[in-house]
Structures are given as structure tokens and as C-alpha cells.
Amino acid sequence: MTFRPSAGQTQKAPPAHDHAGCITQAIHAAERLCCTRGARFTPIRRKVLELIWESHRAVKAYDLLDRIKPSEPTAKPATVYRALDFLIEQGLIHRVESLNAFIGCNCSEREHELLLLICGRCGEVEERPALEVMSALASEIKDAGFAPLRKAVEVHGLCAHCARLEAND
Numbered sequence: 001m002t003f004r005p006s007a008g009q010t011q012k013a014p015p016a017h018d019h020a021g022c023i024t025q026a027i028h029a030a031e032r033l034c035c036t037r038g039a040r041f042t043p044i045r046r047k048v049l050e051l052i053w054e055s056h057r058a059v060k061a062y063d064l065l066d067r068i069k070p071s072e073p074t075a076k077p078a079t080v081y082r083a084l085d086f087l088i089e090q091g092l093i094h095r096v097e098s099l100n101a102f103i104g105c106n107c108s109e110r111e112h113e114l115l116l117l118i119c120g121r122c123g124e125v126e127e128r129p130a131l132e133v134m135s136a137l138a139s140e141i142k143d144a145g146f147a148p149l150r151k152a153v154e155v156h157g158l159c160a161h162c163a164r165l166e167a168n169d
């Protein structure tokens with residue numbers, strides 16, 4: 001199954017929720033975090049974060065550049081990459097390694113592990129804390145004497161909504 005994060009997938013859209021609430025919460029959290037840490041939440045950083053939060057689908061860097069152009073005609077790929085690096089560093093977004101794309105984090109205010117459930121039908125990525133899974137993983141890594149730089153578990157499949165639709169097809 002091919003995955004295109006921004007290509008018109010509305011026919012497969014998952015059930016609506018108060019997504020405006022997700023965006024507001026994410027931007028407010030970013031403002032608070034940057035303020036506490038003395039990090040600069042510049043207009044371009046904010047814009048990139050807002051674009052990533054347009055949905056719960058993973059977004060590729062070049063799609064961000066396309067979407068940023070109308071409001072920031074001078075934006076270059078490096079501008080977007082620098083903003084992405086900043087947002088990752090601050091824990092406001094995560095890189096979905098297997099898709100080479102990015103999602104917003106809705107729990108950026110606490111340190112957490114990364115278990116990502118990636119739906120191949122609607123393209124939504126759900127972040128789960130799954131503390132037991134991650135602590136089992138951590139002890140396995142420790143047993144191996146391995147020094148992890150970063151770790152994330154990415155699971156591909158169908159979200160609950162899409163699994164129901166597939167079953168009814």
C-alpha cells in the first residue's frame with residue numbers, strides 16, 4: 001500500500017473530532033515550553049508546527065515547504081529543516097523514521113517514549129505511551145550493553161476506525 005500523507009485522502013478520513021482543540025493545545029504547549037526554556041518560538045517555527053498539526057497524518061518536509069510558500073515566499077528547504085530540527089529538539093514534534101515524515105506531539109511537556117501506530121489507510125499516526133512495552137525494551141537494550149541514541153517503535157497497520165471499515169467492505 002502506498003502512503004501519501006498529503007494527497008487527497010478525504011474519502012478515507014477517520015471520524016471527525018475537535019481537531020481545533022488539538023491545534024490550540026499543541027500551540028499553547030509549545031509557547032509555554034519555549035518560554036520556560038528561553039527558546040525562541042519564531043514565526044517560522046510556529047508556522048511549521050501549525051502546518052504539521054493540520055492533521056494527525058505524518059507530513060514530509062517537502063510538503064511543508066510547498067504549504068509554507070504562499071505565506072513565506074522566500075522560505076528555502078534549509079529554513080524548513082532548521083525549524084524541524086528545532087521542533088524535534090524541543091520535543092514538540094517527532095520524526096516518523098519509517099515514513100521519513102513528521103507528526104506533532106501532544107505530550108511534549110513530559111519526557112516520554114515513542115510507540116507510534118501508523119495507519120496505512122487513512123495515514124493517521126497515533127502516539128501511545130505504552131510504558132510497559134518501552135520499559136521491557138529498555139531493559140533488553142541494557143542487557144545487550146547497547147547505548148541507545150534514540151528509540152521508537154513504529155507499527156504499521158490499520159487504525160481502529162479503518163479496521164472496522166475494511167471488515168465491512
Ligand SMILES: [Zn+2]
Pocket residue numbers: 017018019020022023056
Ligand atoms: Zn486532532
Ligand SMILES: [Zn+2]
Pocket residue numbers: 094104105106107108112127
Ligand atoms: Zn510525543
Ligand SMILES: [Zn+2]
Pocket residue numbers: 014119120121122123124158159160161162163
Ligand atoms: Zn486509519
